[in-house]
Amino acid sequence: xxxxxxxxxxxxxxxxxxxxxxxxxxxxxxxxxxxxxxxxxxxxxxxxxxxxxxxxxxxxxxxxxxxxxxxxxxxxxxxxxxxxxxxxxxxxxxxxxxxxxxxxxxxxxxxxxxxxxxxxxxxxxxxxxxxxxxxxxxxxxxxxxxxxxxxxxxxxxxxxxxxxxxxxxxxxxxxxxxxxxxxxxxxxxxxxxxxxxxxxxxxxxxxxxxxxxxxxxxxxxxxxxxxxxxxxxxxxxxxxxxxxxxxxxxxxxxxxxxxxxxxxxxxxxxxxxxxxxxxxxxxxxxxxxxxxxxxxxxxxxxxxxxxxxxxxxxxxxxxxxxxxxxxxxxxxxxxxxxxxxxxxxxxxxxxxxxxxxxxxxxxxxxxxxxxxxx
Numbered sequence: 001x002x003x004x005x006x007x008x009x010x011x012x013x014x015x016x017x018x019x020x021x022x023x024x025x026x027x028x029x030x031x032x033x034x035x036x037x038x039x040x041x042x043x044x045x046x047x048x049x050x051x052x053x054x055x056x057x058x059x060x061x062x063x064x065x066x067x068x069x070x071x072x073x074x075x076x077x078x079x080x081x082x083x084x085x086x087x088x089x090x091x092x093x094x095x096x097x098x099x100x101x102x103x104x105x106x107x108x109x110x111x112x113x114x115x116x117x118x119x120x121x122x123x124x125x126x127x128x129x130x131x132x133x134x135x136x137x138x139x140x141x142x143x144x145x146x147x148x149x150x151x152x153x154x155x156x157x158x159x160x161x162x163x164x165x166x167x168x169x170x171x172x173x174x175x176x177x178x179x180x181x182x183x184x185x186x187x188x189x190x191x192x193x194x195x196x197x198x199x200x201x202x203x204x205x206x207x208x209x210x211x212x213x214x215x216x217x218x219x220x221x222x223x224x225x226x227x228x229x230x231x232x233x234x235x236x237x238x239x240x241x242x243x244x245x246x247x248x249x250x251x252x253x254x255x256x257x258x259x260x261x262x263x264x265x266x267x268x269x270x271x272x273x274x275x276x277x278x279x280x281x282x283x284x285x286x287x288x289x290x291x292x293x294x295x296x297x298x299x300x301x302x303x304x305x306x307x308x309x310x311x312x313x314x315x316x317x318x319x320x321x322x323x324x325x326x327x328x329x330x331x332x333x334x335x336x337x338x339x340x341x342x343x344x345x346x347x348x349x350x351x352x353x354x355x356x357x358x359x360x361x362x363x364x365x366x367x368x369x370x371x372x373x374x
Contacts, residue, residue, distance in 0.1 A: 034330045037063035037099035039090050039114045040106030041071040044200035045128050045155075049103060049326075050079050056326050063097040065090040071199060090114060094121045100333055101126060101151075107203035108210050112137045112144075115152055119144050124151035126329050130220035130356060131349040133211035138353035145346060151332055151339060152346045155325040158186075158221050158281050159343040163294035165322070166315035167285050168229060175304065176287030182229060182268040183284040184222035187214060190274035192249050205253055212360050213253025214274045215242055222270030223355040225283060226261060228343045234351050235261035235268070239368040240359035245275050259359045262368075 036059060038046060053061060065087045066072055072086050087093035090102070094117070104114045104127040111132045115125045131154050132138050145152045158164055170176055188194055191204050203209035210216055219240075227233075238261055242254035249255070259270040284293045290304035295312070303310035317323075321331035328344060331337045339345040358369040 032058065032330070032334055034059045034326070034333065035062045035097070035100045036326075036329075037061070037065065037093055037097060037102050039065050039093075039102045039104045039118070039125075040110065041066045041068065041075055042107050042199045042203055043105035043128050044196050046075075046103075046105040049105075050075070052324070052326070058330065059326050061085065062099050063087055063093040065093040068199075090117045091121075094118060094123055099123060101329060104128065107206075108216070109133050109203075109208060112141055115141055116144050119148035119150045122148060122150060124153070124333060126153040126155055126325065126344075129154055129156045129224070130211070130216055131346075131353050133209075133216070135350075135353045135357035138350050142346060142350060153329060153332065153339060153344045154224075154346075154349045154352075156221060156224055156343055158225060159328075160318060160322070160324050161281070161294065161297040162315035162318050163296065163298055163300050164225060164283060165318060166300045166313075167283060167292040167294055170290075170292045170300075170302065171229065171285060171287060175290060175302075176285060176292060177289030177305075179229065179266050179285070179287055181266065181284075181286040182226055183271070183286075184225055184268065185271045185276075185283075186218040186221040186281050187271075187273040187276045188279035189276060190246065190249065190255060191217075193274075194279075205250055207253050210253065211356065212242075212257075213250055213255055214272045215240065215254050215257035215259070215359060215363065216356055217274070218272035219257050219259055219270055219356060219359060220352060221281065222259065222268070222272065222283075223261075223352040223359075224343050224348065226268045226270070227348050227351045227355070228341070229285070230263065230266070232341055232347060232351060233263065234354055234371050235263050237262045237368045237370050238355055238358035238362055240362040242363040250274070254363070257359070257363070259355070261355065 064085050067088050101124045102118045104111055104125055106114055111127045118125050141152055171179060191201050240257060240259045243256040244254060246255050255274040257272045261268040282294050293301040295301060298315050299312060300315050301310050301312050321327055321337050332339045340347060354371060358371060362369045
C-alpha cells in the first residue's frame with residue numbers, strides 16, 4: 001500500500017509538472033494584452049481605431065472620455081459600445097480603469113492638456129498628428145514626459161506605409177548616394193469636400209484649435225518624414241507660402257501651403273493642400289546617384305545613375321512592431337523597441353513642431369525663418 005501511494009504521488013507530480021509546463025507555453029503564445037483608453041471623440045481618425053480594434057486581439061479598449069453627450073451617443077450607437085466604457089472626465093476614467101496608454105483624439109490644441117493629465121498617473125499617450133499647435137507647447141510636453149517618465153508618441157498614417165520605409169532603406173544603404181532633394185505631397189480635396197464629421201471640421205478650420213489649416217493638417221506629414229530622413233537634424237531655414245484659394249469655405253485658415261526647408265547640402269519642398277483633385281500622400285527622394293519615388297502605400301519607383309530606365313517594385317510588407325500604430329505602441333510600452341528617431345517618436349516630433357511653428361511665422365511675415373541653434 002505504501003508503494004502504491006508513492007507511485008501515485010510520483011504520477012501526480014509528473015502530471016502536475018506537465019500541466020504547469022503546458023500552461024507556461026500557452027501563456028507565452030498569448031499576446032501581452034494592451035489596455036488602452038480613448039481621450040476625446042472630436043478627431044475623425046478615432047473611427048479608424050474603432051474599426052481596426054477587432055483585428056487586434058492583443059488590445060482591449062477599457063474606457064472613453066469625452067464631455068460631449070452627443071458624441072458619446074453617436075459613437076456608442078454606431079459601434080455598439082457598452083455604456084460603462086464612457087466617462088465625462090479623463091482623470092476620472094484613468095483612476096477607474098488604469099489603462100496602459102491613452103489614445104488622444106481631441107482637437108490639436110488639447111493635446112498638451114490630455115498628455116499632462118495622463119502623465120500625472122504615469123500613463124503614456126499616443127496622439128494623432130501633429131504633436132501639438134506650437135513649438136513652445138512641444139517643449140512643455142517633453143518636460144512633462146521626462147518628469148513623469150512616460151512615453152509620448154505621434155501617429156501618422158504615412159509611418160505605416162511600406163513604400164516610405166523602402167525609400168528610407170534605399171537611402172540608408174547608399175543606393176541613392178548623398179541626399180540632395182526631397183519633394184513631399186500630402187492632402188486631399190478639402191475636409192468639407194470629403195465630408196468629415198462636423199465636430200472634426202469645426203476644429204480643423206479654427207486656427208486656435210488646429211494651429212493652422214492645410215499648413216498644419218498636411219504639412220506635418222512632410223516635416224515628419226523629412227526629419228526622419230535627416231536623422232533628427234533640423235533645417236537651417238524654413239520658408240513658407242500659404243493661400244486661401246477657397247475663402248468661402250475656409251475663411252479663418254489657409255487651404256494650401258508650400259514649405260521649403262534648407263539644410264547644408266539638401267533641400268526639401270513640402271506641398272500640403274486641401275485643393276488636390278484627389279487624396280495623395282507621396283514622396284520623391286533624390287540623391288546624388290539615384291532616386292526613389294513612393295507610389296501609394298506599397299509601391300516604389302527606382303532609378304539609379306547607370307540605369308537607362310526606372311523600375312517599379314512592391315515594397316516589402318511591414319511586419320511586427322512596424323505594421324501599425326497599435327503594434328508600435330505595444331512594442332514601445334513593453335520595451336521591445338526604443339522610440340527614438342523614428343517618425344512617431346517625441347524627439348522627431350519636437351523638430352516637426354519647430355518646423356511647423358517657423359513655417360506659420362514665415363507665411364505670416366513673408367520672410368524665411370532661421371531656426372534657433374543654426
